Amino acid sequence: MLERIRNQMPQLSAAERRVAQSLLDRPNDFIQAAVADIARDVGVSQPTVIRFARSVGCTGLQDLKLKLAGSLVGGIPYVHASVGPKDSTAVLAAKVFDNAISALLNCRNAVSPASLDQAIRLLAGARRLEFYGLGNSGIIAADAQHKFFRYGTPAVAYADPHIQAMAATLLGPQDVLVAISNSGRTNELLDAVDIALRGGCKVVAITSTGSPLARLASVALLADAQEDAEFFSPMLTRLLHLTLIDVLAVGVALRRGPELVALLEKTKRSLKSHRRRSES
Structure with missing residues (x-):
């Protein structure tokens, strides 16, 4: 059901698309909400909510909720949305790999080349790079810092909201902040982004479509996976x-040219003494 709604988004009216986005953002909340609550939260009329349900192939709102609830049932909560408790190791491995491949292909086809190019240009020209993420996104921020510090540009990653808020006050027009959040709705991260923007810092967001973070950022790179992060590990x-971090890193390396390649070669050589030679 969720995939059907995503595919039909371009054919919906502007008001119906707002209802659709609200459903996709919080499907479990949508199931529990009354038509009046949905209409009020989205800012449309109650008949628009009903028309949306019919536009996606349902007889009415209740039919939509039933089908939506059915599509959300399955998997093992907090583990994986596609595997079942009786799946063999071979089956669960195939499902995990296939889901990952499908998600990567969908993201590749949906991501905006213009947004990628703009983000790469900002990162390549930055005086300082900072990567912010909380929880699971904090690990991704650390991975980004590990890639970009080798490029000779000062780069740090912060996963603590208090440090993020303090560090953001020091960022200026020559700096770039990369904010990473699946939901794009975490108050502390949004506050830090707002502080950085007020100081003139450019913000690249890696987040989901329609999120507050996506709307706030200077450039938004959208990654929409078909998983409910409230019930399953993301x-x-x-x-x-x-x-997307890898794409940005490669793009910046290409933009910086041969000088950066020489620098990367130098850092790679520094590791040779730490590795054992292979035995023939």
Whole structure:
């Protein structure tokens, strides 16, 4: 049901698309909400909510809720949305790999090349790079810092909201902040982003479509995985965010040219003495 709604988004009216986005953002809340509550939260009329339900192939709102609830049932809560308790090791491995491949392909086809190019240009020209993420996104921020510090640009990653808020006050027009969040709704991260923007810092967001973070950022790179992060571990989203970081890193390396390649070669040589030679 969720995939059907995503595919039909371009054919919906502007008001119906707002209802659809609200459903996709919080499907479990949508199931529990009354038509009046949905209409009020989205800012549309109650008949629009009903028309939306019919536009996606349902007889009415209650039919939509029933079908939506059915599509959300399955998997093992807090583990994985596709595997079942009786799946063999071979089956669960195939499902996890196939889901990851599908999510990566969908993201590749949906991500905006213009937004990627703008983000790469900002990162390549930055005086300082800072990567912010909380929880699982904090790990991705650390991975990004590990990639970019080797480029000779000062780069740090912060996963503590208090440090993020303090560090954001020191960022200026020559700096770039990369904010990473699946939901894009975490208050502390949004506050830090707002502080950085007020100081003239550019913000690149890696987040979901329609999130407050996406609307706030200077450039938004959108990664929408078909998983409910409230009930399942965000495996797919993590892979998409890590891959987008890789794309940015490669793009910046290409933009910086031969000088950066020489610097990367130098850092690579520094590791040789720490590795054992292979035995023939």
